[in-house]
Amino acid sequence: MESRDPRFDGWFYVGVATTGVYCRPSCPAVMPKRQNVRLFPSAHAAQAGGFRACKRCRPDAAPGSPEWNLRTDLAARAMRLIADGVVDREGVAGLCRRLGYSERQVHRQLVAEVGAGAQALARAQRARTARMLLESSGLPVSDVAFAAGFASIRQFNVTMRQAYGSTPSAMRGDRRAALGVIGLRLAFRPPMDVRAMLEHLGTQALPGIEQYGEGYMRSLDLPHAPGVVTLTEVPGACYVGCELRLDDLRDLAAAVGRCRRLLDLDADQHAIDAFLAADPLLGPSVAARPGLRVPGHVDPYELAVRTVLGERASKIVERYGRPLPNPIGAVTHTFPVLATLATARLDDDLKIARPLVEALMDGSLRLDEAADPQEAGKRLTDLPGLGEREVALIRMRALRDPDVRLNHPDEDRWRPWRSYAAQHLPAA
Numbered sequence: 001m002e003s004r005d006p007r008f009d010g011w012f013y014v015g016v017a018t019t020g021v022y023c024r025p026s027c028p029a030v031m032p033k034r035q036n037v038r039l040f041p042s043a044h045a046a047q048a049g050g051f052r053a054c055k056r057c058r059p060d061a062a063p064g065s066p067e068w069n070l071r072t073d074l075a076a077r078a079m080r081l082i083a084d085g086v087v088d089r090e091g092v093a094g095l096c097r098r099l100g101y102s103e104r105q106v107h108r109q110l111v112a113e114v115g116a117g118a119q120a121l122a123r124a125q126r127a128r129t130a131r132m133l134l135e136s137s138g139l140p141v142s143d144v145a146f147a148a149g150f151a152s153i154r155q156f157n158v159t160m161r162q163a164y165g166s167t168p169s170a171m172r173g174d175r176r177a178a179l180g181v182i183g184l185r186l187a188f189r190p191p192m193d194v195r196a197m198l199e200h201l202g203t204q205a206l207p208g209i210e211q212y213g214e215g216y217m218r219s220l221d222l223p224h225a226p227g228v229v230t231l232t233e234v235p236g237a238c239y240v241g242c243e244l245r246l247d248d249l250r251d252l253a254a255a256v257g258r259c260r261r262l263l264d265l266d267a268d269q270h271a272i273d274a275f276l277a278a279d280p281l282l283g284p285s286v287a288a289r290p291g292l293r294v295p296g297h298v299d300p301y302e303l304a305v306r307t308v309l310g311e312r313a314s315k316i317v318e319r320y321g322r323p324l325p326n327p328i329g330a331v332t333h334t335f336p337v338l339a340t341l342a343t344a345r346l347d348d349d350l351k352i353a354r355p356l357v358e359a360l361m362d363g364s365l366r367l368d369e370a371a372d373p374q375e376a377g378k379r380l381t382d383l384p385g386l387g388e389r390e391v392a393l394i395r396m397r398a399l400r401d402p403d404v405r406l407n408h409p410d411e412d413r414w415r416p417w418r419s420y421a422a423q424h425l426p427a428a
Contacts, residue, residue: 022046027057045115080369087122147249191291222251300367300398
């Protein structure tokens with residue numbers, strides 16, 4: 001806090017009792033007295049504790065804690081599902097069903113870990129979604145309230161005052177924003193080679209689903225309706241430019257979360273690079289290209305099927321992809337859903353994906369945010385048609401395992417960051 005180090009933004013939050021405001025550790029405001037400081041493990045916990053967001057450092061827009069991507073325990077899986085909007089769509093009961101625990105157990109674990117229960121965490125997320133809509137769209141305030149997931153205007157107004165100390169009308173941004181286009185800044189902790197990430201995604205672009213040019217564009221199959229996102233590099237900035245076109249604004253929080261997972265934006269890259277830079281083999285590559293991250297996914301099931309099929313996945317899109325109501329450029333479809341693939345009559349060269357699709361459909365294999373990476377990895381290994389390379393890629397990208405085995409003679413010294421070491425191996 002005293003050095004105002006931005007690397008710790010998102011790791012913890014600072015509440016100041018005398019002002020009722022909570023900040024990032026790097027906030028440039030006057031340093032508070034120690035006896036007036038309360039520390040919180042999440043922005044949600046700070047809001048649940050009665051603190052409102054600082055208007056100067058905007059702590060609720062900080063990169064998320066990398067902890068939730070690395071851990072596989074109950075609290076971490078719950079945090080990932082809440083971020084994807086499961087509580088808004090299915091309620092706390094639906095969240096607990098996915099996790100396989102009682103509501104009491106989940107509540108107790110979340111309060112112990114992050115200082116707030118599932119309902120409070122979801123309410124804080126709704127407030128953050130509403131702020132993004134208020135600042136980036138010209139929607140009426142009432143439409144913003146319901147799009148963010150609030151049940152009533154009164155609840156919306158009360159929550160926004162508590163979270164930000166301001167009325168929704170006073171938080172208005174540029175009303176001239178293009179209709180249906182939401183422009184956002186997706187923050188990350190430096191360093192990050194944004195261009196390398198977008199180029200990597202672009203080289204693997206699937207026709208109809210993705211397009212790469214001035215930026216990376218792709219379709220999104222979201223809970224309520226499809227959408228399209230465009231991601232661009234902003235030179236010198238600690239954020240990625242993001243333009244979302246959503247057919248249903250209730251999908252905003254889910255879309256943002258999936259874009260962050262795709263780009264690995266919540267990684268503690270400074271610590272990862274510092275560890276790998278000390279290695280004699282990888283050190284020169286890390287020095288030359290700092291900030292190489294592990295590409296993620298916007299849909300773990302799509303990624304798994306594409307990994308198994310390789311270049312043949314384009315045939316799947318041509319035959320079974322779902323046309324977008326509002327196509328943009330070469331992005332015209334979303335990837336076919338599992339139910340469609342499970343009943344489709346696939347050609348011989350596409351049948352290799354059948355065991356994977358059936359395992360995903362019957363629930364014997366789970367790759368969503370509630371999945372256990374170790375169990376999913378064992379199940380993947382047992383499936384016909386998947387070799388070591390395919391299993392490693394699915395674990396690395398769909399399950400976001402930071403320490404996937406590489407079958408390299410030096411790999412033990414790269415633990416626990418073998419997935420990140422893999423990004424430097426071609427150059428090394």
